[in-house]
Amino acid sequence: MEMRFPEVETPDEASLEKGRLLFAGETEFLKGVVAMSGLPPADRVEVCFAGRSNVGKSSLINALTGRKGLARASNTPGRTQEINFFTARDIYVVDLPGYGFANAPVAVVEKWQRLLKQYLQGRQTLRRVFVLIDARHGAKAVDEEIMSLLDSAAVTFQVVMTKTDKLKGEALKVSLDKTRAALAKHPAAYPEILLTSSEKGDGIATLRAIIAGIE
Numbered sequence: 049m050e051m052r053f054p055e056v057e058t059p060d061e062a063s064l065e066k067g068r069l070l071f072a073g074e075t076e077f078l079k080g081v082v083a084m085s086g087l088p089p090a091d092r093v094e095v096c097f098a099g100r101s102n103v104g105k106s107s108l109i110n111a112l113t114g115r116k117g118l119a120r121a122s123n124t125p126g127r128t129q130e131i132n133f134f135t136a137r138d139i140y141v142v143d144l145p146g147y148g149f150a151n152a153p154v155a156v157v158e159k160w161q162r163l164l165k166q167y168l169q170g171r172q173t174l175r176r177v178f179v180l181i182d183a184r185h186g187a188k189a190v191d192e193e194i195m196s197l198l199d200s201a202a203v204t205f206q207v208v209m210t211k212t213d214k215l216k217g218e219a220l221k222v223s224l225d226k227t228r229a230a231l232a233k234h235p236a237a238y239p240e241i242l243l244t245s246s247e248k249g250d251g252i253a254t255l256r257a258i259i260a261g262i263e
């Protein structure tokens with residue numbers, strides 16, 4: 049049977065408005081966590097952004113909230129070094145350290161990776177993991193590893209292609225098709241793929257609506 053992974057269609061007006069409202073208030077930084085014991089109480093819906101270092105996780109959170117400096121983004125891979133919790137009205141939005149290459153000592157990177165995996169597998173209220181993939185590079189071995197981990201833990205994830213402003217039409221389509229093919233092997237994958245550009249704002253309203261629709 050052929051499996052299809054469609055792109056996300058534009059949500060209806062009511063969903064877009066719900067998404068806009070979710071991020072229209074002050075999104076606050078709550079805390080940065082370096083150990084499982086530091087996690088805030090699991091008492092509300094939580095979504096997180098995972099992906100390789102430099103893929104654009106922090107930039108995407110800034111784009112969602114419309115606040116450029118909220119999550120620290122940087123050209124230096126490995127910028128985000130803690131599990132950072134933000135509160136958008138009644139939900140937690142979580143920025144994660146990148147996996148894969150990071151400009152930090154090996155022992156430090158291993159410590160983050162351990163924490164990251166514990167968090168992804170063991171957080172009861174984590175409703176959806178957004179797995180960010182650079183539209184130019186596609187899914188790499190480390191992405192496959194994280195997606196398999198999420199399959200095993202039965203945590204639903206949805207792929208978000210980032211930096212789509214860096215690719216033109218046909219190249220973007222090729223990258224999207226490859227990513228679809230990679231997703232076919234992952235039972236925990238949400239079927240629709242999001243195309244975003246934090247730089248240009250593409251896909252941001254849609255992502256807000258998706259997050260607002262998660263219960």
Ligand SMILES: Nc1nc2c(ncn2[C@@H]2O[C@H](COP(=O)(O)OP(=O)(O)OP(=O)(O)O)[C@@H](O)[C@H]2O)c(=O)[nH]1
Nearest residue numbers: 102103104105106107121122126127128146246247
């Ligand atoms: N052109 C373009 N550049 C982007 C986009 N999103 C992020 N970037 C750039 O990519 C670099 C990395 O962005 P970050 O948001 O810090 O990436 P990250 O995934 O949080 O990285 P780590 O915290 O190191 O894991 C920065 O220089 C951003 O300006 C985008 O949509 N388009």
Ligand SMILES: [Mg+2]
Nearest residue numbers: 105106127128
């Ligand atoms: Mg970051």
